[in-house]
């Protein structure tokens with residue numbers, strides 16, 4: 161018979177860690193998507209002297225390893241006396257990191273809308289804003305969705321790095337239990353299963369929407 | 377009346393319209409013919425202010441299109457345009473394609489907009505496609521939908537940019553018939569086309585463009601049967 165020292169309390173502990181992972185992922189995606197839409201729209205529509213410096217800054221967020229960004233940001237906010245909690249720092253850094261990827265996705269989505277379709281909208285007397293709202297974003301959304309879902313799943317896994325700021329998320333909580341009960345394979349399998357259960361609905365939703373939009 | 381006076385237009389160093397002047401009177405159908413890259417599409421784009429110009433001016437009923445204070449969105453409501461392709465808003469049904477601008481631009485109520493849209497869609501023979509998405513329409517049906525969508529705004533002018541050249545041959549006729557109907561109803565139209573037979577039948581005047589210049593303009597009989605310019609002759613010899 162299979163026996164384990166994993167207690168009910170340990171499961172609760174793991175689920176709490178999963179809750180932290182979900183919460184950080186949520187804020188990172190919410191903030192990152194919001195900023196990504198703004199940055200991506202600027203990059204796709206503004207003149208080059210605006211878009212280029214922005215692209216440069218976003219490139220920094222994309223190319224410096226997330227771990228370095230987290231540790232530096234945490235150190236700088238302490239030096240600056242901002243008194244942000246590690247949780248807030250994590251959310252902010254992850255949101256900026258996410259926004260740099262998201263802005264590329266948004267820019268690609270906007271660029272994929274045929275110029276003529278946009279001209280058709282403007283030629284009917286629609287304003288730039290109406291064109292963006294009614295035509296460009298809805299069409300771009302269909303192009304962006306698969307990459308955005310991929311980004312979400314990636315960010316969820318990247319949140320494991322915030323443990324370096326002392327936050328106990330899912331991966332860290334499973335490590336703590338492993339250290340105590342010495343059953344790494346079993347505990348990590350459970351942690352993996354929880355990651356999967358959190359990701360699965362998101363990718364399913366993505367596939368559902370893709371299918372729904374496909375035959376338009 | 378559309379008055380085009382000494383218009384110059386360049387993309388960077390590429391000169392696309394070179395001192396183009398012409399007038400389209402109310403009720404007139406003007407066809408524009410000419411080789412690829414001669415600036416025909418660009419001219420249409422300049423007429424409703426989708427493209428800036430570098431010299432000259434364009435007046436629509438006396439309003440200068442490229443003047444600073446001109447409300448382009450208001451001006452464009454009077455000028456319908458249909459392109460060669462990519463006209464449809466693919467995420468909206470045929471009915472929604474037509475009602476969108478009626479509601480957002482002309483601020484009509486949903487039911488009012490739908491009444492107008494249904495009437496226009498029936499007019500172009502799409503009365504049974506209201507809830508269909510454009511992706512499920514044939515190319516010819518998509519073009520007719522685009523025409524209905526433009527007409528729903530009650531424009532005073534219609535611009536057509538090679539609206540049949542991306543279509544399978546058997547679909548060309550239905551779209552040309554719709555345009556012919558429109559011409560008979562007295563719509564003022566500028567039609568960029570490669571359909572010489574159509575241009576001859578429907579137009580009051582035909583203009584031939586060559587490398588950014590308007591080479592020749594006149595009644596269809598002149599352009600097609602006795603062109604004054606050698607370039608017109610050469611062009612027509614090649615397309616026939």
Ligand SMILES: Nc1ncnc2c1ncn2[C@@H]1O[C@H](COP(=O)(O)OP(=O)(O)OP(=O)(O)O)[C@@H](O)[C@H]1O
Pocket residue numbers: 387390392410411412413414415416417418419538
């Ligand atoms: N947005 C643009 N940027 C740069 N060059 C352009 C742009 N649009 C058109 N051109 C160039 O301007 C010239 C005229 O183009 P235009 O589309 O007006 O020609 P056309 O007479 O409509 O040709 P066609 O019969 O092939 O449609 C071409 O050389 C084209 O490459």
Ligand SMILES: [Mg+2]
Pocket residue numbers: 416417418537538
């Ligand atoms: Mg053209």
